[in-house]
Amino acid sequence: MIYLDANATEPLRPAARQAAIAAMELAGNPASIHAAGRQARRVLEDARTRIAAALGGEPEGLVFTSGGTEANALAIAGLGHGRRILCGATEHAAVLEAAPGAPRIPVDRDGALDLGALDTLLAQGGPALVCVMLANNETGVIAAMPEIARLCRQHGALLHVDAVQAAGRMTIDMAALGADSLALSGHKIGGPKGAGALLLARGRDIEAPLIAGGGQERGRRGGTPSLPAIAGFAAALHEAQNPAPSLAPLRDAAEAAAIAAGALVCGAGPRLPNTSSLALPGVRADGQVIALDLAGIAVSAGAACSSGKVARSHVLDAMGLPYAACAIRVSLPWNATSAHIDAFAAAYATMAARMRRQAA
Amino acid sequence: MIYLDNQATTPTDPRVLDAMLPWFARDFGNPHSAEHAMGRHAADAVEAARAEIAALIGADPRDIVLTSGATESNNLAIKGAARFAAAGPRRRIITLATEHKCVLESVRDLAAENFEPCILPVGRDGLLDLDRLKDALRTPTLLVSVMAVNNETGVRQNLAAIAGLVHEAGALLHSDIAQAAGKLKFDVENPRISLASISGHKIYGPKGIGALYVRRRPRVRLSPLFSGGGQERGLRPGTIPAPLAVGLGEACRIAAAEMGEDEARIAALRARFLERLGVPVVVNGAAGLPGCLSLRFPGARALDLIAACPTLCVSTGSACTSADIAPSHVLTAMGLSAADAAATLRVGIGRFTSPSDIDAAASLLAAAAHIPAEA
Numbered sequence: 197m198i199y200l201d202a203n204a205t206e207p208l209r210p211a212a213r214q215a216a217i218a219a220m221e222l223a224g225n226p227a228s229i230h231a232a233g234r235q236a237r238r239v240l241e242d243a244r245t246r247i248a249a250a251l252g253g254e255p256e257g258l259v260f261t262s263g264g265t266e267a268n269a270l271a272i273a274g275l276g277h278g279r280r281i282l283c284g285a286t287e288h289a290a291v292l293e294a295a296p297g298a299p300r301i302p303v304d305r306d307g308a309l310d311l312g313a314l315d316t317l318l319a320q321g322g323p324a325l326v327c328v329m330l331a332n333n334e335t336g337v338i339a340a341m342p343e344i345a346r347l348c349r350q351h352g353a354l355l356h357v358d359a360v361q362a363a364g365r366m367t368i369d370m371a372a373l374g375a376d377s378l379a380l381s382g383h384k385i386g387g388p389k390g391a392g393a394l395l396l397a398r399g400r401d402i403e404a405p406l407i408a409g410g411g412q413e414r415g416r417r418g419g420t421p422s423l424p425a426i427a428g429f430a431a432a433l434h435e436a437q438n439p440a441p442s443l444a445p446l447r448d449a450a451e452a453a454a455i456a457a458g459a460l461v462c463g464a465g466p467r468l469p470n471t472s473s474l475a476l477p478g479v480r481a482d483g484q485v486i487a488l489d490l491a492g493i494a495v496s497a498g499a500a501c502s503s504g505k506v507a508r509s510h511v512l513d514a515m516g517l518p519y520a521a522c523a524i525r526v527s528l529p530w531n532a533t534s535a536h537i538d539a540f541a542a543a544y545a546t547m548a549a550r551m552r553r554q555a556a
Numbered sequence: 557m558i559y560l561d562n563q564a565t566t567p568t569d570p571r572v573l574d575a576m577l578p579w580f581a582r583d584f585g586n587p588h589s590a591e592h593a594m595g596r597h598a599a600d601a602v603e604a605a606r607a608e609i610a611a612l613i614g615a616d617p618r619d620i621v622l623t624s625g626a627t628e629s630n631n632l633a634i635k636g637a638a639r640f641a642a643a644g645p646r647r648r649i650i651t652l653a654t655e656h657k658c659v660l661e662s663v664r665d666l667a668a669e670n671f672e673p674c675i676l677p678v679g680r681d682g683l684l685d686l687d688r689l690k691d692a693l694r695t696p697t698l699l700v701s702v703m704a705v706n707n708e709t710g711v712r713q714n715l716a717a718i719a720g721l722v723h724e725a726g727a728l729l730h731s732d733i734a735q736a737a738g739k740l741k742f743d744v745e746n747p748r749i750s751l752a753s754i755s756g757h758k759i760y761g762p763k764g765i766g767a768l769y770v771r772r773r774p775r776v777r778l779s780p781l782f783s784g785g786g787q788e789r790g791l792r793p794g795t796i797p798a799p800l801a802v803g804l805g806e807a808c809r810i811a812a813a814e815m816g817e818d819e820a821r822i823a824a825l826r827a828r829f830l831e832r833l834g835v836p837v838v839v840n841g842a843a844g845l846p847g848c849l850s851l852r853f854p855g856a857r858a859l860d861l862i863a864a865c866p867t868l869c870v871s872t873g874s875a876c877t878s879a880d881i882a883p884s885h886v887l888t889a890m891g892l893s894a895a896d897a898a899a900t901l902r903v904g905i906g907r908f909t910s911p912s913d914i915d916a917a918a919s920l921l922a923a924a925a926h927i928p929a930e931a
Contacts, residue, residue, distance in 0.1 A: 197592075197593060197594055199585075199594060201585075201586070201589060201592065201594075201595075204585075204586040204588070204589045204595070205584060205585065205586035205589075205795065206584075207584045208580055208581065208584050213580050213581065216580060217573070217577075217580065220568045220573055220576075220762060221568070221573075223559045223565070223566075223567040223869070224559075224561075224564070224565065224869070225561070225564040225565035225757075227564070228561055228564045228565075228869070228871055229862070229871070230561065230862065230868070230869040230870065230871065231557055231866065231867070231869060232557060232559055232561065232869045233561075233564070233869070236565075261624075262623075262624035262628070262764070262794060262797075263794045263795055263797075264794070264795075265782070265784045265785055265793045265794035265795070266624075266782060266794055268784065269781075269782030269783065269784060269793075270782070273782070288784070289784050289785050289786070289793075290783075290784030290785055290793065290794075291784065292784070293783035293784040293785070293786075293793070294782060294783050294784050296783070381795075383586075383795060383797070388580065388797065388799060388800075389586075389795055389796070389797035389798060389799065389800065390624070390764040390765065390797030390799075390800045391764065404665075406631075406781050406782055407624075407627055407628050407631045407658075407781065408631060408658060408661040408662055408665055409627050409630065409631065409656065409657045409658020409659070409660070409661040409662060410627055410656075410657050410658050410874075411657070418627045418628075418631070418657075418658050418661070419624060419625045419626075419627030419628055419658070420565065420625055420627070420755075420757060420763050421763065421764070422624060422625075422762075422763050422764020422765075422797075422800070423763045423764070424762055424763065424764065424800075425763075425764045425797065425800065426764075482591070485591045485592070486591070489591060489592045489593060494585075494589070494591075494592035494593065494594050494595070495591075495592070496589060496591050496592070497591060
């Protein structure tokens with residue numbers, strides 16, 4: 197099985213695996229004051245310091261959560277209190293569903309946020325919380341964050357950035373982005389599933405926790421922290437940020453092969469080096485995914501959480517592209533090789549030729 | 557280091573770790589990626605784990621919602637049930653003064669959402685007076701939350717009698733069974749429970765995973781704490797951490813198989829500890845979970861005892877509040893004075909406690925207790 201569905205979940209990085217297993221062998225609860233508890237607490241606080249530093253934030257602003265979905269929900273409930281919520285039209289379901297009915301900021305055909313529309317929306321009412329993802333999970337398109345942040349500041353709005361797909365795949369400096377909060381997920385970086393974080397900018401705090409009780413995380417998130425997953429998260433981010441060979445050449449090779457077989461690449465401008473949204477006009481995405489699965493290639497038709505439903509891509513719909521039902525997402529994991537790309541290219545060409553013949 | 561704080565957290569059983577390891581390496585798929593084989597493989601493992609969790613408490617796998625832990629489960633059960641019924645006539649939410657902080661906070665937080673928190677006292681033995689509950693239930697009540705076994709004292713509430721009263725009143729019964737599950741026989745049908753919260757790391761599983769039992773017949777309706785993605789029947793969005801879920805499943809399987817054996821051994825270790833201690837102590841609360849001892853050392857201060865035994869991991873109470881200077885809310889609710897509460901240590905014996913751990917702990921504490929407390 198060749199795994200090209202990294203945006204659903206990254207393979208666990210070896211350093212993350214070691215850190216998680218080491219943490220699992222610690223007996224203590226990080227809230228306990230005895231030696232075993234202090235040992236666990238050191239692991240927790242060390243992870244907090246390292247993750248915050250890697251993203252240009254401060255450890256005091258980092259709240260560990262169960263994952264990216266909870267981090268986004270905590271930001272929206274916690275920073276959005278008493279504010280209008282505005283969401284980018286191509287946001288992840290975790291954001292869109294946490295702010296039901298929120299006006300959506302349109303994007304253009306390349307997937308870039310419409311800054312004029314954002315300006316208008318911001319001018320139309322009271323203080324807002326704007327939610328924009330740094331990099332899109334389906335297309336990899338990277339948002340023009342400093343400009344978005346500047347507009348938000350001009351209108352007294354707060355900016356929450358879903359950095360779940362961006363973290364570990366591009367350099368992130370919270371201050372340079374101008375974000376008031378960042379949502380992160382450990383397993384999208386190559387850490388274990390079960391940990392994420394909300395990183396709050398200096399001076400920002402949440403109104404009330406989603407999960408109350410116990411006083412952990414400075415009262416912002418109750419419950420014993422998921423120590424193994426958190427330790428693995430920190431190790432994964434560290435490893436991801438150590439200069440690794442860029443995936444862009446492999447991605448470009450995969451895209452070139454797909455284009456040669458008749459595909460169109462959705463999304464343009466700055467993109468993550470690992471993500472391609474490949475449309476095959478007239479060929480249903482679920483059929484493409486199943487054919488590739490049978491050929492031993494794991495890709496997806498969209499976000500993993502909704503993939504059971506094989507729904508249309510709301511991302512491509514929002515971009516105004518007519519390919520919402522016929523695009524697949526190819527997302528290269530950190531350990532992708534050129535042999536994987538060659539196998540993908542061959543399987544894709546075979547699949548495309550056969551399916552287009554059937555569709556014709 | 558002698559670890560006797562098994563109510564704060566338990567060491568991960570090596571068998572649990574072994575079961576999790578493949579999911580930390582080769583089998584890393586997202587269990588929601590139904591479109592490819594790796595995703596389906598992970599989904600199958602999660603479902604097998606769900607079945608083990610359900611089996612431990614006599615539930616159907618479809619009744620089990622995976623969460624990040626018991627704190628989240630408690631929040632989801634209490635706030636979720638209240639928010640779903642927000643438009644209904646029942647406003648009262650009843651719980652006990654000795655519940656875990658996350659239950660008390662969840663119940664109290666609901667006051668801001670127009671519910672009426674009702675916190676019932678307990679007796680000196682830590683038990684709820686059933687007449688008090690009967691009285692409280694005269695006001696139409698939505699939900700009663702009573703933990704099966706207390707995390708500081710091990711006191712076991714009479715859930716069978718409580719369930720009878722709660723159901724008669726037409727209310728839901730939630731139980732935080734984080735300390736009871738896998739240690740004492742617990743069956744959601746006997747007595748009939750509406751909602752029950754489980755923690756992975758209290759039963760030799762990993763931290764970061766828990767479960768909420770949500771009865772389907774008759775169906776208990778909840779609103780999610782947060783939205784996005786639709787996983788877990790819409791009750792709990794977010795990617796299920798498959799390795800942690802596998803670990804919880806294995807922990808439940810082992811507990812179901814070895815519960816009797818574990819508890820007999822732990823009860824013997826408890827008796828041995830009390831016998832070897834050789835200094836006068838008072839055990840707080842009615843008999844309950846043998847592995848949880850709330851011990852008062854008259855004339856001593858618990859913090860001094862802990863400081864005098866740096867190789868011994870025991871606690872003054874709940875881990876969540878262990879940095880607090882305030883006396884334990886559980887002990888004060890049982891009528892202990894602040895001084896008596898400050899003289900109390902929690903000793904938690906677990907599956908991996910050896911007789912030599914017990915002997916060493918007893919002699920360390922006995923020696924420390926003979927040191928006169930500082931003025």
